[in-house]
Amino acid sequence: MNGFDDLERQLRGKVAVRRARRRWRPPVRTLIVAAIALASAGGVAAAATGMIGGPGSEERGVQLLNEIRRDTEDVAACRVEGPDRRPAQLSALPASDLALGAYPRLRQPATARERALARKYGRMAGSTTVLSSGARELRATDGTRFALLITAGRGRGLGRGADCLPILRAELERRADAADAAAVAHARRLLDREERAYRDNAGRERLVLLKLRRDRGLSSGGGTYTDSAVRIGTGSIGVTRVDGRQRTEVDGLVPARVDHVLVRSRVRPKLAPLRFAVPQQVFHTVLPKRFGNRIAVQWRSASGTVLRVLKLRY
Amino acid sequence: MEHSDEALLDAMAAGDADGFSSFYRRHLPAVTAYFARRVADREAAFDLTAETFAAVVVAAPRFDRSRGPAIAWLLGIASHKLTDSVRRQRVEADARRRLALEPIAICDADLQRVEELAADGPDLCELVAGLSPEHRDAVTARVIDERSYREIAADMQCSEAVVRQRVHRGLRRLREQLRGTT
Numbered sequence: 030m031n032g033f034d035d036l037e038r039q040l041r042g043k044v045a046v047r048r049a050r051r052r053w054r055p056p057v058r059t060l061i062v063a064a065i066a067l068a069s070a071g072g073v074a075a076a077a078t079g080m081i082g083g084p085g086s087e088e089r090g091v092q093l094l095n096e097i098r099r100d101t102e103d104v105a106a107c108r109v110e111g112p113d114r115r116p117a118q119l120s121a122l123p124a125s126d127l128a129l130g131a132y133p134r135l136r137q138p139a140t141a142r143e144r145a146l147a148r149k150y151g152r153m154a155g156s157t158t159v160l161s162s163g164a165r166e167l168r169a170t171d172g173t174r175f176a177l178l179i180t181a182g183r184g185r186g187l188g189r190g191a192d193c194l195p196i197l198r199a200e201l202e203r204r205a206d207a208a209d210a211a212a213v214a215h216a217r218r219l220l221d222r223e224e225r226a227y228r229d230n231a232g233r234e235r236l237v238l239l240k241l242r243r244d245r246g247l248s249s250g251g252g253t254y255t256d257s258a259v260r261i262g263t264g265s266i267g268v269t270r271v272d273g274r275q276r277t278e279v280d281g282l283v284p285a286r287v288d289h290v291l292v293r294s295r296v297r298p299k300l301a302p303l304r305f306a307v308p309q310q311v312f313h314t315v316l317p318k319r320f321g322n323r324i325a326v327q328w329r330s331a332s333g334t335v336l337r338v339l340k341l342r343y
Numbered sequence: 344m345e346h347s348d349e350a351l352l353d354a355m356a357a358g359d360a361d362g363f364s365s366f367y368r369r370h371l372p373a374v375t376a377y378f379a380r381r382v383a384d385r386e387a388a389f390d391l392t393a394e395t396f397a398a399v400v401v402a403a404p405r406f407d408r409s410r411g412p413a414i415a416w417l418l419g420i421a422s423h424k425l426t427d428s429v430r431r432q433r434v435e436a437d438a439r440r441r442l443a444l445e446p447i448a449i450c451d452a453d454l455q456r457v458e459e460l461a462a463d464g465p466d467l468c469e470l471v472a473g474l475s476p477e478h479r480d481a482v483t484a485r486v487i488d489e490r491s492y493r494e495i496a497a498d499m500q501c502s503e504a505v506v507r508q509r510v511h512r513g514l515r516r517l518r519e520q521l522r523g524t525t
Binding site (some may be wrong): 031032033035036037039040041042043044045088296297321322323342 | 355358359360361362363364367368371386389392393396397400403433442444445446447448449450452453456
């Protein structure tokens with residue numbers, strides 16, 4: 030879902046919610062006026078609350094596919110794999126030279142604990158296969174723990190593999206006669222796109238950073254294909270809720286030649302940047318509120334040269 | 344059947360989410376293009392668009408069709424958001440906060456779309472500029488500059504009724520043009 034669609038989805042929800050809220054807490058005077066209005070012009074009021082327009086064929090296609098996904102969740106190939114379900118397979122394949130060059134810690138053998146992490150979270154990293162040599166537990170300077178995994182299996186998403194696609198297709202065709210033709214056509218296009226993504230990414234080495242939380246296990250993650258990224262690394266920003274309080278967290282993985290990371294606010298550029306050392310090639314921070322929702326993460330060498338700037342926002 | 348903007352806003356005020364979707368899709372290209380051509384930062388253009396439509400959701404129940412057509416109302420909201428952002432040097436998020444919207448992650452495709460709309464999208468102000476001089480001046484003074492009918496009538500040396508008629512006709516023409524471009 031892109032940003033414009035997400036905006037529409039959220040605002041649609043708010044339109045209904047705001048109406049519902051107004052219904053629950055009407056002032057007495059409004060109630061009386063509404064009662065009179067309904068009694069005298071019931072037809073008009075009913076027409077105003079009726080459906081106008083309706084979702085487009087694309088939206089109906091997405092809805093149809095979502096229904097099919099929900100209905101096939103119990104089929105083994107379509108099951109969303111949590112960390113407590115089937116563990117990922119470990120592969121003895123070596124990591125690529127590019128990955129080893131950027132992350133020299135990967136040259137050391139993985140510990141038993143790190144291999145266990147790989148098995149546990151491999152599927153959450155969107156893959157069935159994790160390189161046994163590519164699993165590391167890293168710690169940012171503020172103590173936050175991360176799992177760095179190198180995956181080589183096919184697929185993307187949280188555990189729902191390419192094997193599920195034929196099942197989704199079959200179910201779509203089974204429902205095609207009863208459903209709207211344009212929505213079915215769009216759902217078919219979405220499945221085609223998904224299949225292409227699986228095919229194009231099959232076997233590609235992917236470097237995934239997952240944030241681990243002591244209280245809730247896995248929290249969030251991000252990844253990058255090592256064969257397509259010139260300067261491989263990740264960065265992510267997201268809003269989390271801890272003890273009922275909302276906060277914005279930023280984290281990232283940086284290659285070996287990065288000495289430190291500067292985080293600047295793009296909303297208030299005059300604010301002093303935050304500086305983080307990256308001894309284990311990861312950083313993490315809770316962003317001060319005054320930084321706003323847009324930041325720039327600068328990877329810097331020891332001499333202060335800016336090696337890369339990642340623009341992040343939420 | 345295509346519903347008027349005013350009918351969609353009424354439906355929205357009555358809690359009809361589909362009414363909002365129809366309004367959003369009809370005017371999204373024009374509003375995005377309006378901001379994209381006026382701010383250099385594509386993300387800021389997206390934020391302004393999001394804030395404008397959030398303000399539409401907040402204010403839809405207060406929309407009063409006797410004060411002018413919906414397109415004028417939307418243009419007024421967009422114009423205010425832009426003025427505020429220039430004055431405060433940042434895009435405010437009042438309406439989005441009020442609605443408690445979740446943060447929206449925008450991707451390269453969104454920025455690309457903003458870029459495309461900046462190049463090819465319909466521009467509300469250009470459409471206004473394309474109106475006849477009488478209609479253009481009246482619409483600009485009333486909708487963008489938010490001057491009173493009395494003031495405008497004094498400037499134009501005509502009656503308030505004539506100004507109202509010019510604004511009404513200008514906006515009707517504008518609405519027809521927007522339908523043709525979106």
